[in-house]
Amino acid sequence: MPREALFDISEPGESKAKAVCAGRAVGIDLGTTNSLVATVQAGQPVCLRDEHGAIVPSVVHYEADRVVVGRQAQAFDDDTISSAKRFMGRGPNDAEATRKLMPYRFAPGSDNVVRFAVAGRAVTPIEVSAEILRVLRARAEAELGGPLDGAVITVPAYFDDAQRQATRDAGRLAGLEVLRLLNEPTAAALAYGLDKQAEGTFAVFDLGGGTFDISILKLEGGVFEVKATGGDSALGGDDFDRAIAGELLRRMGKPDDAGGDRLLARRVIAESRAAKEALSNASEVPVTVGDWRGNLARSEMEALVGPVLDRCGPPVRRALKDAAAGDLSGVILVGGATRMPLVRRFVRGLFGKEPLADIDPDEVVALGAAIQADLLAGSGRGDVVLMDVVPLSLGLEMMGGVAEKLIHRNTTVPCGATQTFTTYADNQTGFDLHVVQGERELVADCRSLARFKMTGIPPMPAGMARLEVTFLVDADGILRVAAKEETTGKETAIEVRPSYGLTDDEVEKMLLDSFEHGETDVKARMLVEQRVEADRILQATRAALVADPALVPEADRPSIDAALRKVEETKRASDHHAIRLAIEGLDAATKEFATRRMNRALDQGIRGRSVGEVEAKVQR
Amino acid sequence: MVQAPDAKANHFQVIGVERRFEMDRGDLEKRYKDLTRVLHPDRWVRADAQARRFSLSRSVQLNDAWRTLRDPVRRAEYLLKLDGIDIAEDRAVPPALLMEVMEMREGLAEARGDRARVEAMAAAVRARRDQELGAVTAGFASGDVNAVSGALVKIRYFDRFLEEAEADHAA
Numbered sequence: 136m137p138r139e140a141l142f143d144i145s146e147p148g149e150s151k152a153k154a155v156c157a158g159r160a161v162g163i164d165l166g167t168t169n170s171l172v173a174t175v176q177a178g179q180p181v182c183l184r185d186e187h188g189a190i191v192p193s194v195v196h197y198e199a200d201r202v203v204v205g206r207q208a209q210a211f212d213d214d215t216i217s218s219a220k221r222f223m224g225r226g227p228n229d230a231e232a233t234r235k236l237m238p239y240r241f242a243p244g245s246d247n248v249v250r251f252a253v254a255g256r257a258v259t260p261i262e263v264s265a266e267i268l269r270v271l272r273a274r275a276e277a278e279l280g281g282p283l284d285g286a287v288i289t290v291p292a293y294f295d296d297a298q299r300q301a302t303r304d305a306g307r308l309a310g311l312e313v314l315r316l317l318n319e320p321t322a323a324a325l326a327y328g329l330d331k332q333a334e335g336t337f338a339v340f341d342l343g344g345g346t347f348d349i350s351i352l353k354l355e356g357g358v359f360e361v362k363a364t365g366g367d368s369a370l371g372g373d374d375f376d377r378a379i380a381g382e383l384l385r386r387m388g389k390p391d392d393a394g395g396d397r398l399l400a401r402r403v404i405a406e407s408r409a410a411k412e413a414l415s416n417a418s419e420v421p422v423t424v425g426d427w428r429g430n431l432a433r434s435e436m437e438a439l440v441g442p443v444l445d446r447c448g449p450p451v452r453r454a455l456k457d458a459a460a461g462d463l464s465g466v467i468l469v470g471g472a473t474r475m476p477l478v479r480r481f482v483r484g485l486f487g488k489e490p491l492a493d494i495d496p497d498e499v500v501a502l503g504a505a506i507q508a509d510l511l512a513g514s515g516r517g518d519v520v521l522m523d524v525v526p527l528s529l530g531l532e533m534m535g536g537v538a539e540k541l542i543h544r545n546t547t548v549p550c551g552a553t554q555t556f557t558t559y560a561d562n563q564t565g566f567d568l569h570v571v572q573g574e575r576e577l578v579a580d581c582r583s584l585a586r587f588k589m590t591g592i593p594p595m596p597a598g599m600a601r602l603e604v605t606f607l608v609d610a611d612g613i614l615r616v617a618a619k620e621e622t623t624g625k626e627t628a629i630e631v632r633p634s635y636g637l638t639d640d641e642v643e644k645m646l647l648d649s650f651e652h653g654e655t656d657v658k659a660r661m662l663v664e665q666r667v668e669a670d671r672i673l674q675a676t677r678a679a680l681v682a683d684p685a686l687v688p689e690a691d692r693p694s695i696d697a698a699l700r701k702v703e704e705t706k707r708a709s710d711h712h713a714i715r716l717a718i719e720g721l722d723a724a725t726k727e728f729a730t731r732r733m734n735r736a737l738d739q740g741i742r743g744r745s746v747g748e749v750e751a752k753v754q755r
Numbered sequence: 756m757v758q759a760p761d762a763k764a765n766h767f768q769v770i771g772v773e774r775r776f777e778m779d780r781g782d783l784e785k786r787y788k789d790l791t792r793v794l795h796p797d798r799w800v801r802a803d804a805q806a807r808r809f810s811l812s813r814s815v816q817l818n819d820a821w822r823t824l825r826d827p828v829r830r831a832e833y834l835l836k837l838d839g840i841d842i843a844e845d846r847a848v849p850p851a852l853l854m855e856v857m858e859m860r861e862g863l864a865e866a867r868g869d870r871a872r873v874e875a876m877a878a879a880v881r882a883r884r885d886q887e888l889g890a891v892t893a894g895f896a897s898g899d900v901n902a903v904s905g906a907l908v909k910i911r912y913f914d915r916f917l918e919e920a921e922a923d924h925a926a
Binding site: 314315355356357358507510511512513520521522546547548549550551607609610671672675676718721722725726729730732733736737 | 804806
């Protein structure tokens with residue numbers, strides 16, 4: 136298995152030779168309607184197929200004692216969840232959950248998360264997604280002949296923090312090591328860019344089942360830089376189906392919400408989708424719903440769908456403006472809905488350019504994710520770097536319900552911001568922060584992300600304590616928050632209450648529940664995980680020691696050796712806590728060594744001119 | 756929270772360019788991208804926890820430096836800040852500028868909805884902004900910090916006006 140990330144960076148010239156040991160890392164497109172898994176084989180990304188092809192419909196059917204996923208699940212009407220992605224990171228009072236023609240039953244529960252009532256139980260969209268991921272994981276493990284090294288899962292670029300967290304949690308529940316969440320348009324560009332050696336500025340127009348994304352990317356010298364992104368996380372081909380279904384119901388003389396008849400709603404939507412797809416190649420098609428028969432012409436369908444499609448216009452114009460992009464080199468089409476002639480005409484009109492569609496728009500995202508997974512696994516394609524951006528501004532609630540933006544939309548990730556707060560009462564020891572995401576001025580118009588409760592501020596007179604709060608958005612686009620009291624330097628404890636989704640404890644509990652045999656199994660699993668982690672760190676450290684012996688601080692050598700031995704020892708015993716501690720010990724012992732390696736990698740990164748030299752010159 | 760290994764480095768040191776106002780944008784971008792290729796968390800995903808944390812915090816630092824230095828106005832403000840001058844706090848706004856800005860905004864309020872008129876006003880303000888950016892460059896060249904901060908204050912007001920004009924345009 137490739138563990139030479141450190142080698143790749145120190146010795147770029149050698150990395151090609153090591154690329155031969157391909158890992159079992161996969162890319163997963165977890166879509167609203169369809170999901171796919173892909174991997175890189177012999178340098179080429181390929182989707183993994185079964186006898187029905189690459190696509191696993193994102194449909195899950197629940198029974199008392201089993202779960203059916205994909206094509207087979209589509210045969211069922213009741214206790215069947217499709218489009219779970221629309222509900223990721225959403226609450227039961229959100230628009231997605233209250234819209235017309237939703238063939239689901241919701242179960243009561245907290246306001247943080249949607250719960251579907253299926254086969255006598257309640258499941259969250261996170262658990263539904265995890266079922267789909269489990270099936271993809273099983274397909275990949277069967278194909279690649281062993282447990283996976285890790286997975287890259289794609290998300291719409293426009294997904295907010297809660298939606299990303301939910302996706303990550305689904306991966307965790309499915310037993311996947313999620314290496315990275317990758318934005319779908321970036322994945323698509325990666326698939327086009329690497330295979331075709333493209334350079335220039337590209338727009339990715341992604342109209343999937345449930346989401347619309349527009350991204351402007353600059354490709355240059357292996358750096359994929361997202362200049363701007365926008366979209367609508369509740370607009371997609373499903374909305375076309377719903378618009379058509381509304382018309383069919385009207386013609387049938389039924390109310391446009393099917394009068395609460397869930398079976399009828401499901402049938403009419405399925406027929407609408409079939410008609411829409413058939414009309415890509417025909418000018419008129421017959422439609423049958425139960426006893427009702429009729430015809431639908433392409434022009435009629437386009438008149439119904441047109442107003443929905445027009446909603447793509449404003450986000451595109453805003454993204455083009457934010458990117459300040461000059462001429463576009465190309466427009467890439469992603470998502471099944473871009474097969475429709477109407478959509479292609481619309482895109483041509485919007486950009487004044489014939490869109491690119493040489494890679495299957497259903498597969499392109501999974502293929503790109505596989506390339507990224509391969510890159511992360513240390514394939515030696517080391518000269519490619521993806522630079523993504525924050526899709527929506529992050530801010531804090533201030534007095535009077537105003538949102539103060541700390542991190543602006545389209546800031547390159549990872550990024551951070553620091554803000555200092557002061558206490559307003561004598562001996563105040565706690566502080567509440569409300570983090571929101573969105574572009575509007577008022578908190579009420581933004582999306583609530585989480586409330587952070589900070590405690591443990593030393594008692595001081597009002598206004599004396601200075602609380603420094605650091606926000607950090609990591610490469611997955613997920614927010615982390617840390618706080619410190621400045622005058623004492625004391626880190627304060629933070630309790631996070633996510634506004635949507637599950638808490639860490641809830642995910643943990645679901646994980647435990649999914650192991651059927653109680654605590655011994657959980658312990659066994661933890662032990663296996665810690666042993667794997669121990670092996671990984673041992674290998675990484677030893678490789679680094681062999682590669683850069685000159686960078687090891689002489690004084691640290693005995694403690695590094697001792698820490699390595701400790702990890703070896705604890706790995707052979709069966710206490711996972713002890714292994715964890717030994718790993719942390721090795722981590723601490725190699726701190727200075729790691730700094731030196733990072734600095735050397737940097738020196739080489741800027742091609743022969745070291746940062747140290749430049750600094751010396753500037754300071755003189 | 757893990758501190759970046761060199762948390763005290765200024766943005767110029769982080770990207771490895773000389774601390775000055777005039778700057779070759781292409782050279783700056785090349786350095787930034789070269790460093791990104793090395794520091795980005797994607798490159799360290801398989802490394803030990805220590806290296807992963809360093810890569811994250813140094814990438815944050817690098818992106819922050821790039822965001823500040825690539826834009827001439829932010830770069831100028833940052834240079835002043837390094838010298839202990841904060842234009843938001845230290846600089847009194849000249850009454851003449853306030854008058855001018857007030858008149859501009861009244862004009863914008865009247866023109867609201869008339870796209871051509873708003874665009875003409877915005878173009879005039881952009882020209883004034885370019886002029887002041889020239890004054891910033893000249894001020895740095897001659898070492899006249901007062902001229903620089905005076906021009907930056909004006910640019911702030913112009914930018915706020917342009918934002919409003921754009922918001923009107925979008926509405």
